[in-house]
Each structure stands twice: as C-alpha cells, then as structure tokens.
Amino acid sequence: MAHINLPEGLPGIRGPMAYRPETAKPLNELAEILLRSENSLTRGERELIATYVSSLNDCFFCQNAHGGIAQHYMECDMSFIDGIKKDYESASISEKLKALLSIAGSVQKGGKNVTKDQIAKAKNLGATDLEIHDTVLIAAAFCMYNRYVDGLATWAPQDRELYVKRGKQRAEEGYIHFDLYK
C-alpha cells in the first residue's frame, strides 16, 4: 500500500502525478525535453541511460517502463535490455554509449563519483559537452523519479510484458500529451 492516499488503479509514477497535477506538469516536461526532444543522442540511447540508472536504484516500475520504451526504439528484445543492465561493457552498443553509461552509473552513486578519466574517455570517443551534460542530467533526473516512485511506496504491475506494450504507446504519445488514466 502506498504511504499516502493516491488515486486508485494507477501504477508507479502515475498515482502521485494524478494526486498532484501541478508538480506532474514540470516532471513530464523535463522527461520530454531530456528523453524525446531533438538530440544527437538517439531516443533509444537516452531511454537506456534512464533504464540503467533506474535498475541501479532498484526501481522496478521505472526500469521496466523505460526499458520497454528503449526496447521499442531500439527494436530489440527484452534480453538485450537486460544484458545492458547486467553488463553493458559486453553489450553490442557503441563505445561512446558505454562511456556515457559509465558516467550515468557514477552519477547514480553520487555526483562526486564522476571522475575526470571517465569524462576524458567519453570525450575521446566523440561525446560532446552537451551529450555529457544530458547524460548527467538524465541520470540525476532518474535519481529523482526513482525516489518519488519508491519513496511513496507506489505499486507496480509485475508482468514485464505489460511494460513492453506500454513502451510503444509512450514512445508514440510522448510524456506531455497523454491521459494518466489510460
């Protein structure tokens, strides 16, 4: 049971978002800008950063919701996403994305964990300042979303296939113009 009285039947972040629409608005706008707006990182790559950080924070809802969206964009199966969460170094993704995931993993532990070497490595592999900025901010933002979802003890459907179906819908609708109740 959630720690506070949230609207019924809404999983994960949807409950607290429906409970307080004023704060839901900027939360969704931030997700839209960071994860969907025009960027040299693909939407799939950005969703992977979100998924990876959510898995490190052990947030079941967020890692599956964003894993489902990443899976849709990357046209892959669930085992590919799971492989990245478990060991991105051996996944078939670009070296630049690996370097960015390493930075995101450090941000999850605490901002001070990001080292000069990690940044230099990412830059050597072609990462721009803006890509590094966005990686850090996406990782930091998911340290917020994950805590919001779990800190209020929201519920999450356990069937992971549901999130894959939802992923397609969220990818198409985006984070701003959707009905929390559908």
Added chain:
Amino acid sequence: MPYITVEEHLPGITGLLEYRKDSAQPIRDLTQILLRGPSTLTTGERELIATIVSHGNECRFCTAAHTAAADLLLGECETTEKIKKDISSALISEKMKALLTIASQVQKSGKAVTNESIEKAKAAGATDIEIHDTVLIAALFCLYNRYVDGLSTVAPGDPNFYKGLAERIAVGYQRSPNGYDHLKKK
C-alpha cells in the same frame, strides 16, 4: 574546473541552468511550486528539507546555498546547524522532525523510507500532501546535488556569495528576467 564549458561568473547550479535553458525551465518550475508555492509548510521549513538532503549528499554548493536560504527565511542560524548533526536536537516541531527523517531516508533511496517513519509523521499531524511534497523535494535535491557535483561545478568558498544567492532565491527560483550578466565582475 567544471567538466563542460559553462560561464565562469556563474558557479554551481546557475551556470548549468544557463547552459541549457530549455531543460532548466521545468526544473525551475518544479522548484518554485515545491519550495515557494502555496503550502502548509513554511518556506523556511521547506528549505530545511533541501538543506538536509544536500548535506546528506555532501554537495557543498547546494548545502551552503540552502542553509543560507533557510537561515534567512527562519531568521536564525541554529536550526540548520542542528539538523545536520542530529535532527532530534533541533528546536522544531515533532512533525518537522518526522518529515526531515523521511527526507533523509529518501536521500539514501526511495526504498529506505519506512512505514514507521511515515506513521510517525502522520501521528505528529503531517498531512498526505506534506508527506508527498517532502518526498518530492528530497528527490528533487537528489537531482540537483548530482547535477551540480556530477559536472564538477565550482563551489565558491566565500560565505558572502551564498548570502547573496540566498537573497535571490528567497524571492523565488525563476530565472532572473534579464539573465545574470550583472553578476560579472567589473
């Protein structure tokens, strides 16, 4: 040295918010609603939540900035000193102690929030929305602290810098309408 090129005269979060203004806007909006919008918690109480989380995350810039803001809004500097050492030693309400305990748990992880700490807050009179906002403010500062330190921004050593910043944020968290060029050293 910050890991990315930001304007030199804007240390800490300000340089980052100016670096990418479109992502800054919803972050500013969220902060304005949570810390300055209508609430049964005072602005000073809400700054205490920001302070204890930033302190827990060992973010020098944010801790100094929100300590200064809380001190200004509360009109004293003892409470911020005390909550950083031991929440129970501060001269604040039992409800505030319970909410700061929840915020400290959120700082560690969402999953670290216990039923016991929620029950304690409710027994001390905390409403659902006060608990909601406490959790979201704490979560938001886990974003800010990581953003500021993850890009290795500069935290000025001069306490007067934070006093000036506190005067700005006491008014609100929206961007200064004319930007920040006036902060450049002449």
